Amino acid sequence: MMPLQGRGPHPLGIWLADAPRGTGTDDTRMNNIFIECVIKNRGDINPHLLAFEYIERYRDIEKYVPEYFTSEDIEKLALPFYRSLFRRACIYLRIDAPELYEPFDTKERVPWYVIEESAGYGDFPNISGLISLQSAGLLYANEPEKAYKKAYELSTITDMGYARDATAILAATISAALSEKDNPLEVLERGIKTNPFGLRNRRMTANQWWQHYPQLHELFRMADESKDEKELILKLAKACNHLHLFDPFDVLGVPLTIIRYCKGDPVRSIIMAANHRKIDEEGRLIRFRDTDCTAMVAGAIVGAINGLTSFPKDWVKDAIEANKKVYNVDIEKNSKTFYAVLYQ
Amino acid sequence: MVDELEDKVMGCIIGSVIGDAVGSVSEGLSREQFINLPWNINKKRVAGRYDASSRKRASSFRYMAC
Numbered sequence: 001m002m003p004l005q006g007r008g009p010h011p012l013g014i015w016l017a018d019a020p021r022g023t024g025t026d027d028t029r030m031n032n033i034f035i036e037c038v039i040k041n042r043g044d045i046n047p048h049l050l051a052f053e054y055i056e057r058y059r060d061i062e063k064y065v066p067e068y069f070t071s072e073d074i075e076k077l078a079l080p081f082y083r084s085l086f087r088r089a090c091i092y093l094r095i096d097a098p099e100l101y102e103p104f105d106t107k108e109r110v111p112w113y114v115i116e117e118s119a120g121y122g123d124f125p126n127i128s129g130l131i132s133l134q135s136a137g138l139l140y141a142n143e144p145e146k147a148y149k150k151a152y153e154l155s156t157i158t159d160m161g162y163a164r165d166a167t168a169i170l171a172a173t174i175s176a177a178l179s180e181k182d183n184p185l186e187v188l189e190r191g192i193k194t195n196p197f198g199l200r201n202r203r204m205t206a207n208q209w210w211q212h213y214p215q216l217h218e219l220f221r222m223a224d225e226s227k228d229e230k231e232l233i234l235k236l237a238k239a240c241n242h243l244h245l246f247d248p249f250d251v252l253g254v255p256l257t258i259i260r261y262c263k264g265d266p267v268r269s270i271i272m273a274a275n276h277r278k279i280d281e282e283g284r285l286i287r288f289r290d291t292d293c294t295a296m297v298a299g300a301i302v303g304a305i306n307g308l309t310s311f312p313k314d315w316v317k318d319a320i321e322a323n324k325k326v327y328n329v330d331i332e333k334n335s336k337t338f339y340a341v342l343y344q
Numbered sequence: 345m346v347d348e349l350e351d352k353v354m355g356c357i358i359g360s361v362i363g364d365a366v367g368s369v370s371e372g373l374s375r376e377q378f379i380n381l382p383w384n385i386n387k388k389r390v391a392g393r394y395d396a397s398s399r400k401r402a403s404s405f406r407y408m409a410c
Binding site for chain 1: 346348349350351352353354355356357358359360361362363364365366367368369370371
């Protein structure tokens with residue numbers, strides 16, 4: 001991992017300029033809220049508890065920012081980050097708040113049914129559940145259906161439409177990865193086939209209504225037929241070129257495909273996912289896509305399949321130290337405590 | 345000694361942070377034709393559990409050029 005030279009702070013990005021290598025972004029911070037909420041509630045978690053956690057962190061924000069943060073840092077970085085979660089939590093709990101009306105360009109009072117669909121992360125299925133609940137599958141070891149149901153329930157706060165199915169499939173896959181039999185291809189198959197609610201026409205797996213959009217089985221075929229990493233990266237780029245940057249199909253489907261190609265190899269899977277890109281008609285790079293999220297999803301799944309000991313030691317050390325320094329978040333301690341709360 | 349389930353739980357949580365950190369380096373960049381790597385990593389495909397014997401090469405690998 002290279003240091004993040006030249007990258008300025010951003011509410012949804014990294015909160016420190018020129019942060020050390022290993023520093024995470026909003027994905028890391030959001031998931032850490034989930035982790036600490038589960039720990040605080042001794043393993044019990046539901047949308048109400050999580051929603052109240054989001055509200056508390058916004059209301060008592062000074063308690064949850066790094067020590068070096070100034071009031072300006074809070075105003076420019078922390079508040080915008082927490083405000084979206086706060087809005088979604090208020091909507092879920094039916095709590096009225098002035099912040100709910102900020103996204104609208106009108107002096108009229110916006111009806112609740114409009115706020116419900118628009119406040120927070122926009123009015124389309126997106127990746128907010130994928131990046132805030134990536135550890136939900138850890139709640140149920142080798143019980144994908146339970147993991148799916150719980151993640152689907154928790155995603156009520158932030159997700160809509162097929163984004164909820166995507167968040168739940170990720171949880172089911174991670175739960176499946178916690179089995180003793182850890183053939184990566186079997187793990188992926190179990191995860192994507194988990195469908196405890198019997199959803200028909202699922203966007204994430206197969207859907208005749210989306211026949212003109214990429215389908216997961218088509219991406220998997222690309223993995224099986226590609227001769228090398230470069231070929232697969234370019235095929236995936238072409239297939240996803242027209243998708244929204246925050247389409248859950250993209251942010252879940254691409255890492256699943258890459259993990260299939262890499263047979264679960266942790267380093268190769270993460271690096272390939274960090275190569276996901278938008279290209280022009282000649283296959284030239286226009287820009288990398290939402291690669292922190294695609295690589296994050298890849299990292300969560302391959303980490304669950306292979307364990308922490310499968311990652312290069314310096315990567316683990318850097319990730320632990322950097323996030324402690326930049327966010328005052330001890331991911332090593334939290335992950336140990338999370339495990340102890342659930343399984344000891 | 346960490347048991348296997350604990351290793352997997354920690355691997356998932358910390359692995360997601362590692363992925364986030366790795367991916368955040370390339371996110372949105374419009375330079376670098378390819379992150380200088382995947383195609384150079386060893387091509388060994390391992391069925392089933394990841395083969396730890398390939399870790400050393402991977403960990404010494406510097407994969408970002410930017």
